[in-house]
Amino acid sequence: MNMNEETLDPVDWAPLRAVAHTAVDDLLGLTENLRSGPVWKSMPEDVQKFFQQSLPQEGEALEKIYADVMEKIVPYRTGNIHPRFWGWVMGNGSGTAMIGEFIKAGINLNAGGGFQSGAFVERQVIRWCCQMMGYPETASGLFVGGGSMANLVGIAVARNQMAQWNMRQEGLQGENKKLIAYASREVHSSVQKAIELLGMGNENLRLIGTDSFFRINIEELSKAILRDRNNGHIPFCIIGCAGTVNTGAMDDLAALAEICKEEKIWFHVDGAFGALAAIAPELRHLVAGMEQADSIAFDMHKWMYMPYAAGCVLVKNAAAHRHTFSLTPTYLSHAEGGLAGGESWFSEFGIELSRSFEALKVWMNIREHGIKKFGRIIHQNVRQAQYLGKLVEANPDFELLAPVTLNIVCFRYLKNGSNEKQLNEFNHKLLIRLQQSGKAAPSNTIVNGKEGIRVCITNHRSKSEDFDLLLSALRELAEGQVT
Ligand SMILES: *Cc1c(COP(=O)(O)O)cnc(C)c1O
Numbered sequence: 001m002n003m004n005e006e007t008l009d010p011v012d013w014a015p016l017r018a019v020a021h022t023a024v025d026d027l028l029g030l031t032e033n034l035r036s037g038p039v040w041k042s043m044p045e046d047v048q049k050f051f052q053q054s055l056p057q058e059g060e061a062l063e064k065i066y067a068d069v070m071e072k073i074v075p076y077r078t079g080n081i082h083p084r085f086w087g088w089v090m091g092n093g094s095g096t097a098m099i100g101e102f103i104k105a106g107i108n109l110n111a112g113g114g115f116q117s118g119a120f121v122e123r124q125v126i127r128w129c130c131q132m133m134g135y136p137e138t139a140s141g142l143f144v145g146g147g148s149m150a151n152l153v154g155i156a157v158a159r160n161q162m163a164q165w166n167m168r169q170e171g172l173q174g175e176n177k178k179l180i181a182y183a184s185r186e187v188h189s190s191v192q193k194a195i196e197l198l199g200m201g202n203e204n205l206r207l208i209g210t211d212s213f214f215r216i217n218i219e220e221l222s223k224a225i226l227r228d229r230n231n232g233h234i235p236f237c238i239i240g241c242a243g244t245v246n247t248g249a250m251d252d253l254a255a256l257a258e259i260c261k262e263e264k265i266w267f268h269v270d271g272a273f274g275a276l277a278a279i280a281p282e283l284r285h286l287v288a289g290m291e292q293a294d295s296i297a298f299d300m301h302k303w304m305y306m307p308y309a310a311g312c313v314l315v316k317n318a319a320a321h322r323h324t325f326s327l328t329p330t331y332l333s334h335a336e337g338g339l340a341g342g343e344s345w346f347s348e349f350g351i352e353l354s355r356s357f358e359a360l361k362v363w364m365n366i367r368e369h370g371i372k373k374f375g376r377i378i379h380q381n382v383r384q385a386q387y388l389g390k391l392v393e394a395n396p397d398f399e400l401l402a403p404v405t406l407n408i409v410c411f412r413y414l415k416n417g418s419n420e421k422q423l424n425e426f427n428h429k430l431l432i433r434l435q436q437s438g439k440a441a442p443s444n445t446i447v448n449g450k451e452g453i454r455v456c457i458t459n460h461r462s463k464s465e466d467f468d469l470l471l472s473a474l475r476e477l478a479e480g481q482v483t
Contacts, residue, residue: 019066026070031081031095034461038438040079047072079441083461084470087435087443089245089273091299091458093307096368100361101307111143111355113345115338122346122359128366129312132279133298134291140318142346143300143310143358147272148190150297150313153325153350155181155194155237157295158266161320162236168324172199180228182206183239184216186246188270191239204233213403214249216241216256225263237266242287242298243274246445246454248385248406250274254289261292269293273458274406276303280375283382286406300362303378303407303458310358313350322348381407381457388455388467397475401447410445412452413478424451430478439473440466 010016050072080090111118126141144150158181160167165174172179179200183191185207195205206224209217225235240256241249253269260267269275269290275298277283278290290296294317300310315321326348328334335341347353366374389404392411401410412427424446431444431453445454455470 016062019062023066027098028095030074031098034082037082038079039082039084039441040077040435040438041075042436043076047076081461082441083459083463084440084466085459086455086457086462087441089299089302089456089458091301091303091305091307092461094305094365094460096364097307097361100364104357104360107357109357111357111359112347112353113332113334113340113342115341118357118359119342119346121357121363125359125363125366126312126314128371129314132371133275133296133314134278135296135314135316138318139314139316140321140344140349141312141314142349143312143355143362144350144352145309146301146311147188147270147297147299148193148311149351150272150299150311151188151190151239151268151270152194152197153313154268154295154297154315155191155239156198157315157317157321157324158237158268159198159200160324161317162234162266164234178204178228178233179236180204180206180233181237181239182208182221182224182235183270184208184210184214184241184244184249184251186210186214186216186244186249187239187241188245188272191270210249213405214244214247216251218252218255218259221256222259225259225265235263235265237268240267240269240290240293241274242269242271242290243277243406245272246408247402247410247447248274248404248408248456250277250286250405252289253287253293257289257292260294266295267293269296271296271298273299273302276374276378277382277406279371280379280382282379283406300358303381304362304365304374305377305458305460306362306365310362315349325349325351377460378407381459381462384457384462384464384467385409385455387464388470391467391471395471397478398471401445401450401452407457409455409457410447410452411455412450413474415478420450426478427451427453430474433477434474437473437477440470442470 079085081092109116109118111122122143127137129141130137130139144153159179163179181195192202192205196202208221208224211217228235238256238260240251240253243250257267275287275290275296278287295315297313300306300312301308346355385404385407388409389400392398392400397414398411399414401412413430415423415426418426428451435441442453442455445452
């Protein structure tokens with residue numbers, strides 16, 4: 001029977017193989033030579049227009065498509081693979097991880113469940129994460145899209161576990177009581193998003209004031225909890241910050257753990273990047289108390305330098321974790337053998353059913369370098385932040401805006417005779433000019449009403465000389481009159 005059957009596979013594999021080999025050489029070459037190129041390049045208008053073409057009806061040659069990728073997409077990336085990218089909180093990636101991503105797409109396994117190698121790798125990496133965070137290995141956990149999703153998962157378990165009714169069955173309407181969460185004013189917006197998405201309303205996320213180091217004010221927190229209890233509400237979760245996004249502040253996690261224990265409140269730690277301080281022996285004391293948390297959210301794509309996406313969540317009470325998400329209709333039933341076997345399915349511990357195999361690149365990288373080396377580079381980033389902080393302090397043209405407590409330096413350029421408003425505007429423009437120059441890419445920040453430049457070092461490629469270059473580039477731009 002002639003059905004004119006088609007496939008996406010090539011008839012002749014040789015041209016595909018040739019493009020694949022070129023891609024490997026091009027991308028490794030790009031990575032090897034990053035330092036000599038700009039951090040970031042603004043996409044010109046003609047290139048922007050290129051992306052307005054209508055839906056292709058017929059195919060074209062892969063060689064042509066690949067040329068467009070290299071010419072129109074690769075040069076205009078965010079730039080976080082570069083040694084002088086320090087904006088927001090972004091990791092670099094690694095050559096080995098690139099291989100991992102290629103293999104991941106090649107075998108294209110569904111990490112949602114079933115009896116397959118991905119589950120073994122992910123379970124092993126999650127166990128390694130437990131060791132890294134000082135957690136018992138009986139804890140559960142999984143890879144998710146990022147810290148936002150990890151916070152959502154952790155806080156969802158907290159909500160279901162701490163409600164005094166059957167949350168899955170009755171929802172928030174089960175009882176006329178309010179569930180209240182607490183975090184410092186510096187907490188990441190993803191926590192508010194999680195509270196909103198979980199139906200609790202952001203007015204029930206109490207944002208507590210901070211001290212001069214931007215750490216949560218414990219006394220104010222205790223008073224808020226008492227007030228809520230007296231009003232008949234249910235304080236259900238305290239979210240501790242292990243590294244705030246703005247200044248890298250570490251809440252007193254041990255004190256928060258103590259309160260949670262006494263008050264029977266779920267303790268969730270948002271440690272998107274800061275939790276990784278746990279693997280550097282010199283920094284571990286900063287996250288003391290984190291091991292007492294009921295759940296921890298962190299990202300491998302930030303301070304473990306993995307390519308996107310690799311968020312992680314750990315939950316100490318595995319049963320509570322599974323109880324929040326598990327749903328196994330007949331088409332997802334587990335079998336005692338065959339492909340539907342396997343002890344636990346990751347899809348029962350999170351929101352996603354079909355899942356990508358993000359654990360592979362992490363598994364490969366940790367094996368290749370050993371966890372000690374990651375700890376050393378994390379500590380190196382902290383020492384680089386201290387170095388930059390000292391350079392800033394020693395230079396009368398610059399002013400530090402917040403104490404350097406981890407890997408983040410917030411500072412601004414001082415201009416003689418300017419008032420606060422003018423300084424804010426000047427620094428705002430100075431940062432844009434710096435990014436446009438392609439020399440370095442920090443992001444902006446506002447600390448106590450002062451706008452400045454924020455350098456967040458989650459970069460395994462940065463060297464101390466890069467920070468000298470940053471300050472001289474800023475001085476040059478500032479003196480060259482940023483208008
Ligand atoms: C980045 C970040 C998040 C969100 O993580 P994503 O991976 O971007 O979703 C949450 N909290 C903190 C402190 C962060 O730095």
